[in-house]
Amino acid sequence: xxxxxxxxxxxxxxxxxxxxxxxxxxxxxxxxxxxxxxxxxxxxxxxxxxxxxxxxxxxxxxxxxxxxxxxxxxxxxxxxxxxxxxxxxxxxxxxxxxxxxxxxxxxxxxxxxxxxx
Amino acid sequence: xxxxxxxxxxxxxxxxxxxxxxxxxxxxxxxxxxxxxxxxxxxxxxxxxxxxxxxxxxxxxxxxxxxxxxxxxxxxxxxxxxxxxxxxxxxxxxxxxxxxxxxxxxxxxxxxxxxxxxxxxxxxxxxxxxxxxxxxxxxxxxxxxxxxxxxxxxxxxxxxx
Numbered sequence: 001x002x003x004x005x006x007x008x009x010x011x012x013x014x015x016x017x018x019x020x021x022x023x024x025x026x027x028x029x030x031x032x033x034x035x036x037x038x039x040x041x042x043x044x045x046x047x048x049x050x051x052x053x054x055x056x057x058x059x060x061x062x063x064x065x066x067x068x069x070x071x072x073x074x075x076x077x078x079x080x081x082x083x084x085x086x087x088x089x090x091x092x093x094x095x096x097x098x099x100x101x102x103x104x105x106x107x108x109x110x111x112x113x114x115x116x117x
Numbered sequence: 118x119x120x121x122x123x124x125x126x127x128x129x130x131x132x133x134x135x136x137x138x139x140x141x142x143x144x145x146x147x148x149x150x151x152x153x154x155x156x157x158x159x160x161x162x163x164x165x166x167x168x169x170x171x172x173x174x175x176x177x178x179x180x181x182x183x184x185x186x187x188x189x190x191x192x193x194x195x196x197x198x199x200x201x202x203x204x205x206x207x208x209x210x211x212x213x214x215x216x217x218x219x220x221x222x223x224x225x226x227x228x229x230x231x232x233x234x235x236x237x238x239x240x241x242x243x244x245x246x247x248x249x250x251x252x253x254x255x256x257x258x259x260x261x262x263x264x265x266x267x268x269x270x271x272x273x274x275x276x277x278x
Binding site for chain 1: 194244
């Protein structure tokens with residue numbers, strides 16, 4: 001399964017929108033990191049918007065790439081927004097503590113289940 | 118690592134009957150695969166597939182996938198230092214009460230297992246050192262056998278409902 005990465009630039013060069021279609025594990029981590037780093041450097045964008053609607057799985061290799069991008073943006077005062085994560089991905093973003101340093105959209109199914117229990 | 122490469126030349130023994138080791142007749146599976154990164158997803162899918170024979174929730178199956186993903190990634194990245202031509206072995210066994218997953222490499226091994234298990238966010242690399250933390254929090258028990266030059270065996274236990 002090949003990873004597909006789509007990138008757009010928004011809002012006066014401020015936001016870089018990126019949609020990854022893959023399982024974000026060690027097989028994809030290097031490509032994703034290099035693509036993101038290059039796009040951030042060449043666009044000069046400070047803020048990263050990651051559309052995770054097509055990320056079906058993440059483990060610590062994928063979380064490491066996210067932390068690395070945070071470290072890259074933090075000195076510039078930039079931020080990371082993650083939208084549409086599935087429940088598995090959301091749970092790991094919370095378990096790793098990345099939800100404290102990034103803006104992460106909570107999946108609706110997760111919220112409903114929490115309220116219901 | 119040479120030893121691991123040699124595995125290829127050994128005959129792949131086919132055991133006709135395993136009554137001694139598997140008296141209760143529950144399912145068992147063994148797999149040997151190259152230390153290539155694309156095999157990480159195949160390994161976790163197989164483990165989740167066997168786990169799915171039981172009444173586990175989707176969230177629990179996801180957690181088993183993460184634990185297997187971490188153990189296999191560790192074998193490739195740390196055990197074999199990224200070499201793609203070595204062998205990782207995975208054995209899966211279902212008992213009445215547990216799913217047992219053993220992941221084995223013949224790589225460099227771990228000198229200080231406790232140290233290796235501690236999360237490490239400060240490293241220069243992007244890796245968070247969360248692999249063992251995830252294995253511990255998502256499985257009911259984790260065993261690690263390793264020594265420098267002796268390879269590593271990680272055994273993951275999940276209690277079944």
